[in-house]
Amino acid sequence: xxxxxxxxxxxxxxxxxxxxxxxxxxxxxxxxxxxxxxxxxxxxxxxxxxxxxxxxxxxxxxxxxxxxxxxxxxxxxxxxxxxxxxxxxxxxxxxxxxxxxxxxxxxxxxxxxxxxxxxxxxxxxxxxxxxxxxxxxxxxxxxxxxxxxxxxxxxxxxxxxxxxxxxxxxxxxxxxxxxxxxxxxxxxxxxxxxxxxxxxxxxxxxxxxxxxxxxxxxxxxxxxxxxxxxxxxxxxxxxxxxxxxxxxxxxxxxxxxxxxxxxxxxxxxxxxxxxxxxxxxxxxxxxxxxxxxxxxxxxxxxxxxxxxx
Amino acid sequence: xxxxxxxxxxxxxxxxxxxxxxxxxxxxxxxxxxxxxxxxxxxxxxxxxxxxxxxxxxxxxxxxxxxxxxxxxxxxxxxxxxxxxxxxxxxxxxxxxxxxxxxxxxxxxxxxxxxxxxxxxxxxxxxxxxxxxxxxxxxxxxxxxxxxxxxxxxxxxxxxxxxxxxxxxxxxxxxxxxxxxxxxxxxxxxxxxxxxxxxxxxxxxxxxxxxxxxxxxxxxxxxxxxxx
Numbered sequence: 001x002x003x004x005x006x007x008x009x010x011x012x013x014x015x016x017x018x019x020x021x022x023x024x025x026x027x028x029x030x031x032x033x034x035x036x037x038x039x040x041x042x043x044x045x046x047x048x049x050x051x052x053x054x055x056x057x058x059x060x061x062x063x064x065x066x067x068x069x070x071x072x073x074x075x076x077x078x079x080x081x082x083x084x085x086x087x088x089x090x091x092x093x094x095x096x097x098x099x100x101x102x103x104x105x106x107x108x109x110x111x112x113x114x115x116x117x118x119x120x121x122x123x124x125x126x127x128x129x130x131x132x133x134x135x136x137x138x139x140x141x142x143x144x145x146x147x148x149x150x151x152x153x154x155x156x157x158x159x160x161x162x163x164x165x166x167x168x169x170x171x172x173x174x175x176x177x178x179x180x181x182x183x184x185x186x187x188x189x190x191x192x193x194x195x196x197x198x199x200x201x202x203x204x205x206x207x208x209x210x211x212x213x214x215x216x217x218x219x220x221x222x223x224x225x226x227x228x229x230x231x232x233x234x235x236x237x238x239x240x241x242x243x244x245x246x247x248x249x250x251x252x253x254x255x256x257x258x259x260x261x262x263x264x265x266x267x268x269x270x271x272x273x274x275x276x277x278x279x280x281x282x283x284x285x286x287x288x289x290x291x292x293x294x295x296x297x298x299x300x301x302x303x304x305x306x307x308x309x
Numbered sequence: 310x311x312x313x314x315x316x317x318x319x320x321x322x323x324x325x326x327x328x329x330x331x332x333x334x335x336x337x338x339x340x341x342x343x344x345x346x347x348x349x350x351x352x353x354x355x356x357x358x359x360x361x362x363x364x365x366x367x368x369x370x371x372x373x374x375x376x377x378x379x380x381x382x383x384x385x386x387x388x389x390x391x392x393x394x395x396x397x398x399x400x401x402x403x404x405x406x407x408x409x410x411x412x413x414x415x416x417x418x419x420x421x422x423x424x425x426x427x428x429x430x431x432x433x434x435x436x437x438x439x440x441x442x443x444x445x446x447x448x449x450x451x452x453x454x455x456x457x458x459x460x461x462x463x464x465x466x467x468x469x470x471x472x473x474x475x476x477x478x479x480x481x482x483x484x485x486x487x488x489x490x491x492x493x494x495x496x497x498x499x500x501x502x503x504x505x506x507x508x509x510x511x512x513x514x515x516x517x518x519x520x521x522x523x524x525x526x527x528x529x530x531x532x533x534x535x536x537x
Contacts, residue, residue, distance in 0.1 A: 215398075216400050220415065224387035224415060227381075
């Protein structure tokens with residue numbers, strides 16, 4: 001009788017390499033054999049990550065636009081006519097003393113008229129003759145450390161001696177602040193919900209794939225397979241699905257976002273979208289990582305209950 | 310090979326499957342386990358491969374106490390056993406060759422070793438001409454011979470067979486029994502539960518009869534009994 005060589009002593013390293021080769025072969029075979037499930041899981045990951053990625057980019061952009069708007073907010077303090085130069089200089093110091101104020105610029109009547117002419121462009125001749133009897137007041141433009149300090153600073157400024165009027169787009173600031181606050185809270189919240197939904201969807205998909213092969217798992221246990229041996233091909237399968245899905249989502253978002261950037265730059269040049277490569281690649285890298293984590297997490301959750309001895 | 314001392318098994322649903330079983334099976338024995346359905350044959354088989362743990366008593370298989378064995382050691386115990394079931398338990402989308410090779414892959418065997426050993430066992434069970442077929446393309450007897458090949462490819466010390474001829478016709482059953490006898494002659498211990506009284510009567514091996522979880526008869530060169 002031929003002596004069977006199944007229990008022949010083999011080197012430990014050789015065993016590990018054989019086993020790793022087996023894991024990859026098994027994962028690949030399973031991906032191909034269960035092509036339909038593979039496509040379904042990948043599709044789920046792609047869609048989830050597309051939603052996740054677009055939401056992240058949306059939040060980033062709204063934040064950037066909001067902070068652009070906030071930082072361009074300034075208070076214009078109009079002076080009464082006929083103030084002495086001495087009083088104007090005093091006022092500058094008093095304005096600087098108001099809490100939150102960081103930048104103060106003096107704009108003379110003449111400058112104000114120039115600015116007005118500039119904004120009229122080629123119709124500037126409508127303003128001809130105003131030089132002799134300039135109706136515009138001297139003013140200070142004031143910036144604050146943070147946008148939310150604007151309303152309170154404006155109230156303080158109004159009380160100063162020699163100030164005729166204070167303008168800062170009353171109401172608009174408050175509304176903008178409320179909007180950016182809202183976007184931040186609900187943006188983060190919806191990202192959390194979407195993230196959890198993606199993990200659950202993939203866990204369900206992989207659970208279906210494990211369930212379809214539960215007899216096979218039972219046979220493996222009967223033949224003396226260790227838990228890690230049973231688990232690894234499924235884990236690899238999950239990781240491969242997650243990474244591939246992540247990669248597809250990353251490519252779609254990358255090209256989609258780049259073409260959006262180009263269109264916005266042409267059509268709405270005054271809106272500055274997030275376009276620095278570091279931020280974009282951080283988002284894309286995060287998506288790829290999320291795909292990997294979701295795939296691994298999904299298969300881990302699904303496998304646990306099938307592997308009790 | 311197998312030593313059970315006052316083993317009882319009570320399932321969580323209060324069913325008393327085994328009651329105070331003491332049993333010794335020596336290396337190289339061929340033992341039939343008979344008795345009506347629900348007598349505890351399956352539970353006994355499950356205890357020996359440590360799918361279940363005894364509620365009471367001591368159980369030693371291949372020199373190891375099953376009660377003291379850690380969960381992570383169980384796979385290595387099972388690699389020393391070959392299991393054959395009534396329903397074959399082949400993996401449907403693997404070929405005959407792949408099904409047998411799988412038992413070796415689990416132990417970390419190399420492709421080279423697998424390519425040597427698998428055709429040899431398939432020749433031994435008479436399946437060498439069908440190595441690339443899927444289980445669905447085979448008859449019941451052929452599927453069971455493939456399962457036997459898988460059970461012996463790692464040179465087990467013990468074969469547990471749970472009604473291996475239950476789904477086979479009489480002629481095929483006899484072919485399979487010859488195969489088991491050959492394996493037994495090479496020194497492998499075999500514990501087979503069965504309802505096939507004609508086979509048991511003819512083979513004159515040790516027969517253990519279970520009824521309501523108790524051993525009612527244990528004879529060398531025994532017979533199935535008159536109550537079939």
